[in-house]
Amino acid sequence: MNAAIAKVPFAAPLWQYRAFIWSAATREMRLQSMNSVLGWLWPVINAAALILLYMTLFVEVLKSRLPGSDDSMSYAIYLCIGIINWTYFSNTILRSLNIFGENAMLLKKAGFPKITLPVVVIVSQGVQFAIMMGVFAALLVVTGRIPGWPLLGMIPLLIIQQTIAISLGILLGTLNVFFRDVGQAVGIILTFWFWLTPIVYPLSILPPGVASFVTNWNPMTRIIDGYHNIFLNDLRPHTSDFIGHVVLALVLSGLAYFCFKRLYSAVQDYL
Amino acid sequence: MPLISIQNITKKYHTYNSDWDRFLEAITNGWIRRRHEHWILKGISLDAEPGESIGIIGYNGAGKSTLLKIVLGVSTPDTGTIAINGRVAGLLELGVGFHPEFTGRENAVISCQLLGLAPDEIPPLVEEIKEFSELGEYFDEPMRTYSTGMAMRLAFSSSTAVRPEILVVDEALAVGDAYFQHKSMARIRRFREAGTTLFLVSHDPTAIKNLCDRAIILEEGVMIRDGRPDEVLDYYQAMVNRRKKDEEIRQFHGDGVVVTRSGDARMEITAIQILDMDGKPARVFKTGETARIRQTITCNDPHVRPNVGIMIRDRLGNHIYGTNTHLKKVAIDDRFEVGSQFHVDFDVQMLLGGGSYNVSVAVVDDALHSSHLDWIDQAVVFQVMPDGVPDYAGLTPLQARLSYGLGPGIERDPEHETERVAQHGAGRRADRVEAGD
Numbered sequence: 001m002n003a004a005i006a007k008v009p010f011a012a013p014l015w016q017y018r019a020f021i022w023s024a025a026t027r028e029m030r031l032q033s034m035n036s037v038l039g040w041l042w043p044v045i046n047a048a049a050l051i052l053l054y055m056t057l058f059v060e061v062l063k064s065r066l067p068g069s070d071d072s073m074s075y076a077i078y079l080c081i082g083i084i085n086w087t088y089f090s091n092t093i094l095r096s097l098n099i100f101g102e103n104a105m106l107l108k109k110a111g112f113p114k115i116t117l118p119v120v121v122i123v124s125q126g127v128q129f130a131i132m133m134g135v136f137a138a139l140l141v142v143t144g145r146i147p148g149w150p151l152l153g154m155i156p157l158l159i160i161q162q163t164i165a166i167s168l169g170i171l172l173g174t175l176n177v178f179f180r181d182v183g184q185a186v187g188i189i190l191t192f193w194f195w196l197t198p199i200v201y202p203l204s205i206l207p208p209g210v211a212s213f214v215t216n217w218n219p220m221t222r223i224i225d226g227y228h229n230i231f232l233n234d235l236r237p238h239t240s241d242f243i244g245h246v247v248l249a250l251v252l253s254g255l256a257y258f259c260f261k262r263l264y265s266a267v268q269d270y271l
Numbered sequence: 272m273p274l275i276s277i278q279n280i281t282k283k284y285h286t287y288n289s290d291w292d293r294f295l296e297a298i299t300n301g302w303i304r305r306r307h308e309h310w311i312l313k314g315i316s317l318d319a320e321p322g323e324s325i326g327i328i329g330y331n332g333a334g335k336s337t338l339l340k341i342v343l344g345v346s347t348p349d350t351g352t353i354a355i356n357g358r359v360a361g362l363l364e365l366g367v368g369f370h371p372e373f374t375g376r377e378n379a380v381i382s383c384q385l386l387g388l389a390p391d392e393i394p395p396l397v398e399e400i401k402e403f404s405e406l407g408e409y410f411d412e413p414m415r416t417y418s419t420g421m422a423m424r425l426a427f428s429s430s431t432a433v434r435p436e437i438l439v440v441d442e443a444l445a446v447g448d449a450y451f452q453h454k455s456m457a458r459i460r461r462f463r464e465a466g467t468t469l470f471l472v473s474h475d476p477t478a479i480k481n482l483c484d485r486a487i488i489l490e491e492g493v494m495i496r497d498g499r500p501d502e503v504l505d506y507y508q509a510m511v512n513r514r515k516k517d518e519e520i521r522q523f524h525g526d527g528v529v530v531t532r533s534g535d536a537r538m539e540i541t542a543i544q545i546l547d548m549d550g551k552p553a554r555v556f557k558t559g560e561t562a563r564i565r566q567t568i569t570c571n572d573p574h575v576r577p578n579v580g581i582m583i584r585d586r587l588g589n590h591i592y593g594t595n596t597h598l599k600k601v602a603i604d605d606r607f608e609v610g611s612q613f614h615v616d617f618d619v620q621m622l623l624g625g626g627s628y629n630v631s632v633a634v635v636d637d638a639l640h641s642s643h644l645d646w647i648d649q650a651v652v653f654q655v656m657p658d659g660v661p662d663y664a665g666l667t668p669l670q671a672r673l674s675y676g677l678g679p680g681i682e683r684d685p686e687h688e689t690e691r692v693a694q695h696g697a698g699r700r701a702d703r704v705e706a707g708d
Contacts, residue, residue, distance in 0.1 A: 264347075
């Protein structure tokens with residue numbers, strides 16, 4: 001590894017343990033694919049079934065459209081892109097909650113860098129996300145709706161979204177060691193959060209007061225909206241909309257790091 | 272520069288009335304205190320040089336495992352510093368990270384990944400693990416089909432696939448059957464010879480004697496002894512006895528080795544002599560000569576039924592030979608008055624290789640569950656010179672005859688073979704053994 005990479009925080013242990021990260025991230029999928037004929041195809045089939053279901057239901061049966069759009073597929077695309085990204089976000093948080101409990105034996109008995117564990121969550125959820133996104137993109141290609149260069153705008157949005165997710169995950173996961181209530185509460189909060197984000201409904205149907213509240217105080221609104229703009233309007237995200245998000249992501253990750261550092265010794269003794 | 276440098280580390284475990292208290296204290300970095308403290312380590316300092324191997328002994332709860340965990344990095348000391356200049360691997364628990372649904376091979380790969388190995392380093396190691404664990408075809412079967420012994424063999428082979436600079440072992444050496452135990456011991460010994468520093472917690476004195484060149488005793492979080500394994504183990508043995516009865520421990524220097532003495536002195540060993548067959552004191556014997564080990568014992572309590580014994584050990588502390596009056600069925604049933612003396616002679620033929628040996632002597636109470644009356648470890652030292660025996664390898668010159676002949680030397684008479692089976696079946700085994708041997 002060259003010297004430049006070595007300066008990035010945590011890069012050295014993460015690079016050294018890359019084989020472990022990949023194998024731990026794909027562990028569940030490998031276990032599920034065991035003794036099954038289709039094996040690795042099942043997650044793909046799952047994703048395809050879900051997307052096809054939405055497509056037929058909203059395009060053919062309910063004939064739902066976004067307000068002001070004459071594209072028959074607009075609402076189905078709107079829904080799918082929101083759900084796929086939200087799932088990546090919320091599952092990252094949920095899986096981080098038990099990050100210490102699930103790996104208690106490893107943490108207590110084997111010396112390996114702890115920083116790998118949140119990365120394992122990001123990668124394992126990333127694989128699920130990539131499968132969903134891959135199937136969805138294939139469908140867009142087939143129907144001639146794949147966006148152009150603005151598609152690259154997804155990358156910064158994903159980085160911001162996942163930084164927020166994993167920071168919250170580590171923060172709440174550390175607290176969850178001490179208070180199991182946290183895990184229970186987070187499940188409920190994420191459900192509310194989901195419905196407070198314009199994923200199933202368009203923002204425009206909300207009363208103006210609620211809409212501005214949701215836009216200004218729910219960071220996921222602008223992120224999901226950014227994806228919508230990329231896929232439905234072929235528009236790249238505006239940098240100015242996301243300055244607050246970058247600050248939030250940095251603050252949260254700093255807080256998560258501080259909390260983890262402070263509490264880890266207690267976590268170790270408590271496991 | 273030492274490989275490991277531990278400076279005055281302490282470790283407390285805390286209990287709290289509630290989880291809220293625990294959290295409050297941790298997040299304020301101890302500014303708000305709600306803890307009840309339990310000290311596990313109270314200031315341990317220890318330097319380990321490359322290639323040194325250190326055995327840690329002590330009662331349960333003395334802090335041994337906590338010390339190992341701190342060296343391995345899975346626990347953090349409260350105060351003090353620890354500096355480690357090498358790769359640490361741990362055998363705290365075997366099979367961490369294994370999944371029963373995965374095959375032995377897949378689990379071996381996981382184990383290598385946990386050691387932080389690069390993807391291209393792993394495949395050759397996995398082949399080595401397969402070979403060392405001797406699982407054969409089972410290596411590619413799911414681990415849930417394994418017996419406990421097989422799982423342990425796989426776990427040991429995987430955890431020790433790479434030689435670490437520091438190896439931390441917690442009672443994990445008794446793996447599998449006797450054959451595999453030897454094999455795993457040999458691997459650890461090879462690591463040691465190649466320069467690995469070993470930290471070994473064990474209650475098995477032989478393991479510590481065989482593998483360590485230094486031993487420490489932890490008691491209630493304090494290092495109370497640090498020295499040569501045989502001396503430290505003797506002291507520990509005395510500690511254990513003291514714990515049983517509140518006995519006195521005395522250590523003094525004699526013959527250049529540290530001597531440990533324990534016992535309640537109701538009978539006392541007042542003199543130990545090693546004599547040759549002419550009755551003259553001697554300290555050097557030729558291989559095969561007979562030495563007379565004489566103990567003179569003074570009686571302080573007339574109600575004791577003494578059992579007098581010896582143990583001969585080599586320089587490394589290996590037990591070579593031991594016996595006592597009870598084993599030899601010599602009853603000492605005289606009634607001794609207070610102050611009277613008697614002596615016991617052990618005539619031992621020194622079928623030993625050249626080197627330095629020591630004798631521990633003891634008199635214990637036969638009636639009272641062998642409680643120590645007087646026990647002196649490494650009381651006297653003597654030398655054996657390998658004179659008059661041909662050169663050989665190993666500890667002791669066993670009687671061996673040698674012959675050779677042409678041909679395979681394997682009996683191939685089918686008629687004979689059937690006969691043996693028939694005789695076995697007819698229960699005439701004794702005849703056959705006699706003829707065969």
